[in-house]
Amino acid sequence: MATAAARDTAGSRAFDARADADDTADHERAFDAAVAADERIEPRDWMPDAYRATLVRQIAQHAHSEIIGMQPEANWITRAPSLRRKAILMAKVQDEAGHGLYLYSAAETLGTSREELLDKLHTGRQKYSSIFNYPTLTWADVGAIGWLVDGAAITNQVPLCRCSYGPYARAMVRVCKEESFHQRQGYELLLALSKGTPEQHAMAQDAVDRWWWPSLMMFGPPDDESPHSAQSMAWKIKRHSNDELRQRFVDICVPQAASLGLTLPDPDLKWNEERGHHDFGPIDWAEFWDVLKGNGPCNEERLSRRRRAHEEGAWVREAAAAHAARQTNGETGATRA
Amino acid sequence: MTTTSAKDTAATAAALALGDDALVLSHRLGEWAGHAPVLEEEVALANIALDLLGQARVLLSMAGDEDELAFLREERAFRNLQLVEQPNGDFAHTIARQLFFSAHQYLLYGELASGDGPFAPLAGKAVKETAYHRDHAEQWTLRLGDGTDESHARMQRAVDALWRYTGEMFQPVEGVDVDWTGLETAWLEWTGEVLRRATLTVPEGPRTGAWTAGAGRQGLHTEPFGRMLAEMQHLHRSHPGATW
């Protein structure tokens, strides 16, 4: 995905500044033509500043979501009720760290650095998906996250494999391939609970009740209130509208819930013959905006935990850097002090 | 007849001892998820934890039902070394624990793999995993020991603190037919060499506790272990007979 060739974007931007208006117009025409022809834009290609900024924002937010998203699930690693489940959960949380890494690398091809992006996350200047500001209260939440949250994420991510920006699209191909087990393990986990003891069944239903609506919010605000959607679609960063993907997700989930023997917490949910889709009840967008603003049940906890891990790891990163520098200079430990 | 069953009993006890080591250390490493000093290390620590959990599942299954053994035994019935149950501490403590244990496990599995006992098939696979764990710990010991003044001090503190749990690793385990004295000699030599290259001092203190009642292999553990088990077993125990 990321290529070294990309790293001197600062240089190419300086070049752009020198370029006269005709050159810019030429570049813009070439860029538009490439996007229109479904070609991929690669790191060293000329691209509009706004395209670059949009991608950095989106890829960074995506990477941050993977990293913060480790927390609610890692919360259950030490309590997983069987060794098989424990292995699955550890592998899944590990994958999320890996996916964060792929995505930070993709963002770095646009001329930013991981350090800069992490700093923006830690200081609240860049966001992560609001879904991770909800708590995992029971073991069944691990299943609900796999089925619903990963399910929604996959619905969002599959079209991103065809995103116009090459490194992002390639990262997403890898992520989607690896993530295919995430949703299935969640579904299987919930199925075991649903078919288990009455207490386990109730635990599963309770988790689905709590995660259903926040999962629908993951597709973002309705199309008419989504500020960046139109431009992103024109640039082929985004391929489908929020509402379109949300509807697709609802249609997929309804029969899956029936097979689980669990109900989705929406009395308005019913098949609409005419539309060929399920109708569903109104989403509480006030809650969405409130959580986004920092008022969710776990916003403060997630971010401060992330900051703490970073700060507590500083001495380790410094030590390795110091060691590497000394090796390069051919020095030994004697020169340390 | 009697000999066979005594041999079986010894093999079961040995599977428990080695399985508990892997299970408990895997659990401790799992506690790092989301806290590692750098993202790349999140992935590395999880790989090691998953290898160990895989080993634990094979070994415990040789002794009985893996989940019953993991989730329904009392603290005193666990046979793991006290070393592996020690809390993670800072990254230096985790690395020191990894260095000591993986060097031991590498030597032990190497010997078991070349024999024809009941553990040979598992050991043949595990020794490759363990070689990587040992390498990971060695790399980090060198960097932390010979890194900054702070990292050097932290690493020395960790090595000193965990040194007294290292003698137990070479206490003979019935049913594990290896040259324990030879293992210990090789371990001391390799570990000492790594510590010296990392500009660290090989501790001079005792390598076992003073309590004659024994240690982990006798079911005598340290205080943090009970809390670790409480967390690990709580959910499973709250739903007797349930399947997951």
Next chain:
Amino acid sequence: MTHTDWPLWEVFVRSRRGLSHTHAGSLHAPDAELALRNARDLYTRRGEGVSIWVVPSSAITASSPDEKDPFFEPSADKPYRHPTFYEIPEGVQHL
């Protein structure tokens, strides 16, 4: 305080014997040895590789997209480099 942003490395993985190393992605590491190990953990944890190269990203010299035409277009008008350029009578085999 030491600057601790570890350098970036490009990772190339040979997925199986007989194939060449292919660019898999990148990662951060303080030195080559850890870069290699991080690459193993990150890019081959599902058995994707049998051999890995890591290269400091700063060591790569790349062609620039602005030079695309002079670099790559001249090779487009030399069809005689391709076997389909030549006409061979029907029935001639092993050619």
